[in-house]
Amino acid sequence: MPATSRRAVITGGTGFLGRKLAERLLVGWPDLERLTLADRAGPPDGWQLDDPRVELVIGDLVDRGFVETVVGDDVDLVFHLASVVSAGAEQDFDLGYAVNLHGTIGLLERCRAITAATGRRPMVVFASSVAAYGSGAGDPVGDATILRPESSYGVQKATGELLINDYHRKGFIDGRGLRLPTVSVRPGQPNLAASGFASGIIREPLDGVDCVCPVSPDTVIAVISPRRVVDGFCRIATIDGDRLGVDRILLLPGLAMAVAEAIEAVERAGRGRELGRVTFDVDPDIQRLVDSWPPAIVSERATALGFAGDDSVAAIVRQHIEDELEPELAVTTTDRTPLRPHAGGRSGPDR
Amino acid sequence: MPATSRRAVITGGTGFLGRKLAERLLVGWPDLERLTLADRAGPPDGWQLDDPRVELVIGDLVDRGFVETVVGDDVDLVFHLASVVSAGAEQDFDLGYAVNLHGTIGLLERCRAITAATGRRPMVVFASSVAAYGSGAGDPVGDATILRPESSYGVQKATGELLINDYHRKGFIDGRGLRLPTVSVRPGQPNLAASGFASGIIREPLDGVDCVCPVSPDTVIAVISPRRVVDGFCRIATIDGDRLGVDRILLLPGLAMAVAEAIEAVERAGRGRELGRVTFDVDPDIQRLVDSWPPAIVSERATALGFAGDDSVAAIVRQHIEDELEPELAVTTTDRTPLRPHAGGRSGPDR
Numbered sequence: 001m002p003a004t005s006r007r008a009v010i011t012g013g014t015g016f017l018g019r020k021l022a023e024r025l026l027v028g029w030p031d032l033e034r035l036t037l038a039d040r041a042g043p044p045d046g047w048q049l050d051d052p053r054v055e056l057v058i059g060d061l062v063d064r065g066f067v068e069t070v071v072g073d074d075v076d077l078v079f080h081l082a083s084v085v086s087a088g089a090e091q092d093f094d095l096g097y098a099v100n101l102h103g104t105i106g107l108l109e110r111c112r113a114i115t116a117a118t119g120r121r122p123m124v125v126f127a128s129s130v131a132a133y134g135s136g137a138g139d140p141v142g143d144a145t146i147l148r149p150e151s152s153y154g155v156q157k158a159t160g161e162l163l164i165n166d167y168h169r170k171g172f173i174d175g176r177g178l179r180l181p182t183v184s185v186r187p188g189q190p191n192l193a194a195s196g197f198a199s200g201i202i203r204e205p206l207d208g209v210d211c212v213c214p215v216s217p218d219t220v221i222a223v224i225s226p227r228r229v230v231d232g233f234c235r236i237a238t239i240d241g242d243r244l245g246v247d248r249i250l251l252l253p254g255l256a257m258a259v260a261e262a263i264e265a266v267e268r269a270g271r272g273r274e275l276g277r278v279t280f281d282v283d284p285d286i287q288r289l290v291d292s293w294p295p296a297i298v299s300e301r302a303t304a305l306g307f308a309g310d311d312s313v314a315a316i317v318r319q320h321i322e323d324e325l326e327p328e329l330a331v332t333t334t335d336r337t338p339l340r341p342h343a344g345g346r347s348g349p350d351r
Numbered sequence: 352m353p354a355t356s357r358r359a360v361i362t363g364g365t366g367f368l369g370r371k372l373a374e375r376l377l378v379g380w381p382d383l384e385r386l387t388l389a390d391r392a393g394p395p396d397g398w399q400l401d402d403p404r405v406e407l408v409i410g411d412l413v414d415r416g417f418v419e420t421v422v423g424d425d426v427d428l429v430f431h432l433a434s435v436v437s438a439g440a441e442q443d444f445d446l447g448y449a450v451n452l453h454g455t456i457g458l459l460e461r462c463r464a465i466t467a468a469t470g471r472r473p474m475v476v477f478a479s480s481v482a483a484y485g486s487g488a489g490d491p492v493g494d495a496t497i498l499r500p501e502s503s504y505g506v507q508k509a510t511g512e513l514l515i516n517d518y519h520r521k522g523f524i525d526g527r528g529l530r531l532p533t534v535s536v537r538p539g540q541p542n543l544a545a546s547g548f549a550s551g552i553i554r555e556p557l558d559g560v561d562c563v564c565p566v567s568p569d570t571v572i573a574v575i576s577p578r579r580v581v582d583g584f585c586r587i588a589t590i591d592g593d594r595l596g597v598d599r600i601l602l603l604p605g606l607a608m609a610v611a612e613a614i615e616a617v618e619r620a621g622r623g624r625e626l627g628r629v630t631f632d633v634d635p636d637i638q639r640l641v642d643s644w645p646p647a648i649v650s651e652r653a654t655a656l657g658f659a660g661d662d663s664v665a666a667i668v669r670q671h672i673e674d675e676l677e678p679e680l681a682v683t684t685t686d687r688t689p690l691r692p693h694a695g696g697r698s699g700p701d702r
Contacts, residue, residue, distance in 0.1 A: 006654050093521060134597065138495075146497045148516070155517045159510050165499070166506045170444060246485065247499050 002193045006033040007075050011061060011107065012082030013037025016187055017127075017229060019047060021079060024230050026051055028339040038070040039082065044188060061103035067110045073118055079233060080107055081127045085319035086153040086289070088192040093152060108163055112172035122166065125237050126177035128249060130222060131195075132158040133294050140296035143251055147337075150292040151194075161249045168248050176236050176244065179307075181254030181297060184223040185320035194289045198223055201259060202317055204327060205266050205276040213259060214283035220295035222254030224309055226323070227335070232307055234339050243305060253309030254297035255316070265313045269321060355383040358426050362412060362458070363433035364388025367538055368478075368580060370398060372430060375581050377402055379690040381605045389421040390433065395539060412454035424469055424672045425673055430584060431458055432478045437504040437640065439543040444503055451507035459514055463523035475515065476588050477528035479600060482546075483509040484645050489649035491637060494602055501643040502545075512600045519599050527587050527595065532605030532648060532660075535574040536671035537615075549574055552610060553668055556617050558626040564610060565634035570680060571646035573605030577674070578686070583658055585690050594656060603617045604660030605648035606667070616664045620672060 008025065010018045014037055022035055026049065036055045037043075039310075041059050043056075059066035061082055071078060082103070083089075087228035089096025104126075111122045132155075133141050147158040161177055168175030176301070197213050198221050204211035232252050282301035299307070310316050358588030359376065361369045365388055373386060377400065379658075387406045388394075394407075410417035412433055422429060424472035433454070440447025455477075462473045483506075484492050485499035498509040512528055537550035548564050549572050575583075583603050593600070614629050650658070661667050 136596075136598065142491075144497050146495050147513075149513065150520065150597060152517055152521070155513045158513055162498075162500065162506045162509055166503055169501065170503070245487075246501060247487065 002154070007036075008032065008034070008073075008077040008079070009036040009038060009071055009075055010079045011038050011070075012080075013042040014039040014041060014056070015081060016227065017183065018079075018081050019043060020226055020230050020231055021081070022049065022054070024234060024335065025339070026053065027336045028234065030338065036070055036075075044094055061107065062098045064106045064110070066105050071107065071110045071114070071122075073114055075114065075122055076120070077123045077125070077237065078107065078111065079125045079127075079237075080104065082143050083127070083156070084153070085191055085193040086129075086131055086151055087194045089153040089156065089287070090151055090194070090289070091192070096152045096156060100153065101159055103161065104156075105159045108167045108173065112167060115172055121171065121174050123174040123176065123237065124167075125233060126160055126164045126175070128157045128161050128177050128179040129154065130159065130179055130181050130251070130254065130293055130297065132179060135292035139294060140298045141294035141330045142298045143301045145275045145294075151289055165246070165248050169246065170344045172244075174241060175248045176241070177249040178229075178232050178236055179251040180229060181222040181224040181252060182293075183226060183229055184257065184316060185226070185324070187320070187324045194286045195221065195293075197259070197286075198257065198262075201262050201278050202266050202320060205263075205278060206270055206273065206317075206321065207276065208274045209276040211276055211278045212281050213278055214281060214286045215259060215290055216282055216287065217263070217280065218258060219261040219287070219290060221290060221293065222257050222295055222297045223245060223257045223316065224252055224254055225319050227319055228252070228308060228310055231335070232302075235305075235307055238339055239305060241317075249341055250302040250305065250307060251297065252302055252307055253299040255310045255313065257313050257316075261313050262317070265317045269314065269317045357382055358387075358423075358541065359383065359428040359430070360389060360422055360426055361386040361416055361430045361432060362389050362421075363431075363478075365390040365392060365394040365407070366432060368534065369430075369432050370394060371577055371581050372432070372584055373400065373405070373485045373694055375585060375686065376690070377404065378619060378687045379585065381689065387421055388427075390395065393502075403582065405693055412458065413449045415457045415461070418457050422458065422461045422465070422473075424465055425498075426465065426473055427471070428474045428476070428588065429458065429462065430476045430478075430588075431455065434478070435504070436509070436542055436544040437480075437482055438545045438637070440504040440507065441502055441545070441640070442543070447503045447507060451488040451504065455511045455514065455555070456632075459518045459524065463518060466523055472525050474525040474527065474588065476584060477515045477526070477600070479508045479512050479528050479530040480505065481530055481532050481602070481605065481644055481648065483511065483512065483530060484643075486643035488643060488645050491649045492602075492645035493649045494652045496645075506533050513549055515628040516597070516599050520597065525592060526599045527592070528647055529580075529583050529587055530602040531575040531580060531583075532603060533644075534577060534580055536576070536675070538671070538675045546644075548570065548610070548637075549608065549613075552629050553617050553671060556614075556629060557621055557624065557672065558627065560627040561623045562627055562629045563632050564629055565579055565632060565637045566610060567633055567638065567640055568614070568631065569609060569698045570612040570638070570641060571607050571609045572641060572644065573646055573648045574608045575603055575605055576670050578670055579603070579659060579661055582686070583653075586656075586658055590656060600650065601653040601656065601658065603658055604650040606661045606664065607647045608664050608667075612664050613668070615622055616668045620665065620668045
């Protein structure tokens with residue numbers, strides 16, 4: 001976050017990554033005065049933030065009036081996490097473009113208007129996805145791999161990256177972004193993401209629930225844990241922007257996880273628990289979509305800038321148990337390190 | 352063009368590439384029943400097509416009503432050449448996005464509506480540009496090089512490619528496209544394109560007019576001649592779509608042309624003419640933009656599919672003299688070979 005920033009917004013703020021990022025910002029960022037969580041729906045039952053700095057706003061990002069309400073002239077920093085997920089954007093073409101493309105454009109235009117009105121340039125941190133790669137991307141994919149997505153969601157994420165770079169280049173925003181591997185383990189209910197199995201095969205058995213996996217056991221998917229994603233968002237918001245250069249989007253490191261390997265890791269970590277069973281019922285559409293994503297990722301730029309991925313599938317399973325299933329542990333595992341904003345000024349488009 | 356197609360549209364149809372493509376289609380495509388040239392302005396004085404199949408429609412592609420008028424339900428084939436050029440889109444950010452992004456979306460939505468209404472899937476051939484690459488693209492650029500444009504025009508072209516691929520994948524259109532090197536020699540008046548010098552340094556001296564070049568003599572730019580571009584559009588419209596695969600956009604071969612080399616070629620070819628002089632007044636903005644484009648291009652996919660570039664700078668200069676300065680020769684040089692549409696059916700998204 002910019003050194004002078006005090007007021008932040010998280011779109012998709014009641015989603016699970018939004019909530020985790022909010023928790024981290026509230027403990028790690030002493031100067032934070034207001035944190036607006038904007039989303040289409042409220043948080044799940046049982047989650048609440050008893051913090052006077054938190055403001056919850058429910059509405060639709062496609063509505064530019066809503067965007068103006070959420071992103072007031074005094075906002076310094078927007079984490080743009082909201083999107084229709086991959087299978088959702090595939091099922092409803094118009095909805096996916098409305099939210100993921102035109103909603104993002106509306107948000108960027110709003111921030112551009114703030115810059116024009118106030119001379120302060122808001123920072124916008126965009127959540128992209130490795131779904132922006134295509135099946136011909138090669139293995140591993142890296143910083144220089146062409147983005148040839150084979151899903152509408154991927155097209156919308158790739159386009160968002162291009163727009164973040166262009167609005168930054170023009171000096172309209174301080175644009176930054178992370179191209180995220182599939183996040184695992186995603187807690188809570190399954191969503192429409194085609195990558196949902198990468199969490200379900202770990203989460204459901206540990207909850208004692210049976211799980212039907214829609215891809216074959218030898219399917220490999222590049223994953224990153226929630227903690228590493230939250231670390232990544234905090235790091236990219238606080239890093240000296242000059243170190244990013246003209247391409248403001250960093251590819252985060254992904255751990256190549258085979259479905260069968262995850263199932264074994266759960267069985268080892270879950271001894272003493274009553275585990276649900278994983279069975280297979282391959283959905284050709286999901287298998288095809290997932291097979292078009294890169295199983296291995298080499299993130300030279302992000303690694304050189306200190307961004308980290310996960311060490312092992314076992315560690316990912318352990319993190320999920322600590323953070324979601326044993327809340328008494330979570331207090332000690334939550335990272336409370338103060339976030340140190342980069343001290344540079346905010347003038348000029350490259351700061 | 353699809354084997355059954357009869358009615359075609361060229362957006363940007365009164366621009367110089369649109370006119371050359373129109374001339375080629377009218378002589379080479381015996382089955383053509385109607386050719387609509389849609390543009391913001393009429394053709395230049397002196398150009399006319401006395402052909403009852405030609406329909407000229409003036410209007411703004413940003414206006415969806417205009418798009419509906421131009422692209423009627425009976426249209427089989429759209430060559431989408433219209434765009435705000437690079438320096439124009441850089442000067443007027445909103446206009447560039449309105450025309451190059453939202454205008455393209457409007458056109459794709461119109462074609463999608465035709466598919467939904469009639470079951471016939473129009474072919475859309477999109478003109479992209481190597482401006483979609485960035486300065487970090489490496490040298491040479493190729494089919495697998497990431498698109499990290501450093502101009503709004505480049506962002507809009509890169510986004511257009513993504514949309515063409517997605518609308519094709521969804522079965523809404525038969526999508527195809529060419530990523531074009533800088534076209535040289537572009538006849539007529541200079542336009543706002545930052546690449547304008549690549550034509551001006553050849554065209555102006557041959558017209559006996561002095562020319563101020565805004566980039567240094569050692570600047571190298573990848574170019575393609577108008578004839579090769581028109582050949583490319585005809586070829587991609589008639590090729591078996593299965594041969595394109597999931598990425599519907601082909602990078603056309605570019606010839607690396609140094610400014611000093613072009614000036615020498617003009618001096619050799621122009622003996623006996625009264626040549627204008629080229630002087631240099633480097634514009635840092637244009638130099639920076641042009642330096643961000645790739646000087647060398649390797650087009651493996653297009654070459655394997657029979658697409659050709661130019662042999663030499665001398666040949667490009669000669670072509671310009673033949674086609675634009677010695678019209679009595681142009682009659683014999685115009686390619687009148689019949690265009691043979693691929694005979695495959697049109698069912699299914701991959702045909």
